[in-house]
Amino acid sequence: MRFQGKTAVVTGAAGGIGRCVAEMLAAEGAKVCAVDMAEISYDIDGIKGYKLNVTDTEACKAFYEEISAEYGSIDILVNNAGVTRDAMTAKMTDEQWDLVIDVNLKGLFNLTRHIGPHMERQNSGSIINISSVVGEFGNIGQANYAATKSAVYGLTKTWAKEFARKGAAVRVNAVSPGYTMTDILKTVPQDLLDKFAAQTMLGRLGQPEEIAKAIVFLASDDASYVTGHNLSVNGGMRL
Numbered sequence: 001m002r003f004q005g006k007t008a009v010v011t012g013a014a015g016g017i018g019r020c021v022a023e024m025l026a027a028e029g030a031k032v033c034a035v036d037m038a039e040i041s042y043d044i045d046g047i048k049g050y051k052l053n054v055t056d057t058e059a060c061k062a063f064y065e066e067i068s069a070e071y072g073s074i075d076i077l078v079n080n081a082g083v084t085r086d087a088m089t090a091k092m093t094d095e096q097w098d099l100v101i102d103v104n105l106k107g108l109f110n111l112t113r114h115i116g117p118h119m120e121r122q123n124s125g126s127i128i129n130i131s132s133v134v135g136e137f138g139n140i141g142q143a144n145y146a147a148t149k150s151a152v153y154g155l156t157k158t159w160a161k162e163f164a165r166k167g168a169a170v171r172v173n174a175v176s177p178g179y180t181m182t183d184i185l186k187t188v189p190q191d192l193l194d195k196f197a198a199q200t201m202l203g204r205l206g207q208p209e210e211i212a213k214a215i216v217f218l219a220s221d222d223a224s225y226v227t228g229h230n231l232s233v234n235g236g237m238r239l
Helices: 016-027 057-071 094-122 133-137 143-162 190-198 208-219
Strands: 007-011 031-036 047-051 076-079 124-130 169-177 230-233
Touching (some): 016 031, 016 047, 016 208, 031 057, 076 094, 094 124, 094 143, 094 169, 124 208, 133 143, 133 230, 169 208, 208 230
Parallel strands (some): 007 031, 007 076, 031 047, 124 169, 169 230
């Protein structure tokens, strides 16, 4: 019960990695605020669903004020919400570019701008930003997504310095999943999935639970001396 008495916020928690993280945190005692644009369809003790558009600045402020009043401390923030809108650069529309930038970067900023300073004031907290193997290596047809996920590294290192600058025990880290069998990959042709698997040293794709375990580790006191770090969880991806 590593998270007994702690409050966690997990975005993009309706399914996939976000849902796995929410369930694991709740199973170890956390009170979890599961945030998503979609309704949270599962009913699990310790998890409360919130419908929120992370690109909406005022809505994020109101959400922060609501949960800080209800729970007091906010101990964990997992910035997991993200979208893809793939196209070759020459064919990418403004709408495809802008949406990915808004969700994957502005959405990350909108909650952290409130919760990071909150953690600084309470002198403790762990923030985990979800990047991607695409942010590390790039990928054809994903210029918008790669740009946002690379930017997550800069935000992570900056916030690790900012929120601890006065001596507060606030840690900020990133996790970069490799190709993971979430709903997004379920639409990818099998021959491409086989190609992705062959590019890993372990010869297979990841499962959401495997990524979630790494995130939960960074959220816990087991990682009390880890900050400003990017943890690649990609099966030994080689591109």
